[in-house]
Amino acid sequence: MADQPDVALIEQIVQRRLDEILPQKIEEKLAQIRASKTPSMTIIATKGTLDWAYPPFILASTAAALGWNVSIFFTFYGLQLLRKDLSDLRISPLGNPGMPMKMPFGPEWFKDMAWNIPNLVQAGVPGFEAFATALMRQTMKNKGVVGIAELRALCLEAGVNLIGCQMTVDLFGFSREDFIPEVKEYCGAATFLPMAQAADVALFV
Amino acid sequence: MNFDKDLDARGLNCPLPILRAKKALNEMQSGQVLRILATDPGSVKDFEAFCKQTGNELLSHAEAGKEFTFFMKRK
Numbered sequence: 001m002a003d004q005p006d007v008a009l010i011e012q013i014v015q016r017r018l019d020e021i022l023p024q025k026i027e028e029k030l031a032q033i034r035a036s037k038t039p040s041m042t043i044i045a046t047k048g049t050l051d052w053a054y055p056p057f058i059l060a061s062t063a064a065a066l067g068w069n070v071s072i073f074f075t076f077y078g079l080q081l082l083r084k085d086l087s088d089l090r091i092s093p094l095g096n097p098g099m100p101m102k103m104p105f106g107p108e109w110f111k112d113m114a115w116n117i118p119n120l121v122q123a124g125v126p127g128f129e130a131f132a133t134a135l136m137r138q139t140m141k142n143k144g145v146v147g148i149a150e151l152r153a154l155c156l157e158a159g160v161n162l163i164g165c166q167m168t169v170d171l172f173g174f175s176r177e178d179f180i181p182e183v184k185e186y187c188g189a190a191t192f193l194p195m196a197q198a199a200d201v202a203l204f205v
Numbered sequence: 206m207n208f209d210k211d212l213d214a215r216g217l218n219c220p221l222p223i224l225r226a227k228k229a230l231n232e233m234q235s236g237q238v239l240r241i242l243a244t245d246p247g248s249v250k251d252f253e254a255f256c257k258q259t260g261n262e263l264l265s266h267a268e269a270g271k272e273f274t275f276f277m278k279r280k
Binding site: 058061062154157 | 216217218220223224226227228254255258
């Protein structure tokens with residue numbers, strides 16, 4: 001009768017032992033998984049102006065340079081960034097009080113001046129947007145900021161996946177011919193969201 | 206310090222120094238040293254983070270005036 005194992009006691013011992021060692025083992029396993037996993041990022045790009053073209057491409061190219069897997073989902077006005085010809089990207093300071101306006105030419109004291117141009121002038125003067133865009137381009141050139149076309153090419157070179165939103169392509173009457181052939185695929189939100197879920201970083205620009 | 210490849214990233218701003226460095230490193234063999242010249246003040250932190258993330262070793266970095274010099278060993 002003494003040979004009958006005391007099941008309850010064994011259970012108690014096992015339970016106690018598991019409580020002791022499991023948390024640490026789980027922690028170690030998680031750390032191992034985290035260390036070996038390649039970081040990944042998804043970005044949803046919804047804007048098509050010259051200023052907003054930069055964040056998705058800079059973040060994507062930098063992450064790719066760090067060895068991450070990156071996908072950008074271009075939707076709505078973000079589709080402008082997939083066009084073959086990017087030379088027409090524009091910027092408007094109208095209603096954009098956060099945009100600093102300094103002249104990119106002239107003596108230093110002149111370049112330092114912040115110009116506060118009233119919305120009425122910006123909306124009323126024809127060609128103002130083209131003027132502002134030209135000034136912005138000059139500013140970027142002065143500071144050695146890379147152009148969007150080159151930045152996009154760098155992204156592609158680094159293996160960033162560019163994905164187009166089929167729905168907004170149809171919505172705005174675009175055809176795939178308007179966009180660069182390197183776009184990896186065209187899909188909808190239902191296809192993209194699982195990608196975002198699996199990624200470590202998911203951004204909305 | 207001896208180096209096997211030279212990268213002039215002066216006048217280029219974020220993210221170009223990093224991207225150019227990555228490209229240059231890809232063309233090098235393990236153990237070779239890349240010298241990078243940059244003027245972007247943000248590049249110091251950027252290169253440190255880049256090395257930490259990618260496993261390449263930042264051997265040294267120095268500043269002379271507005272110019273930064275980095276020596277990076279390809280992993």
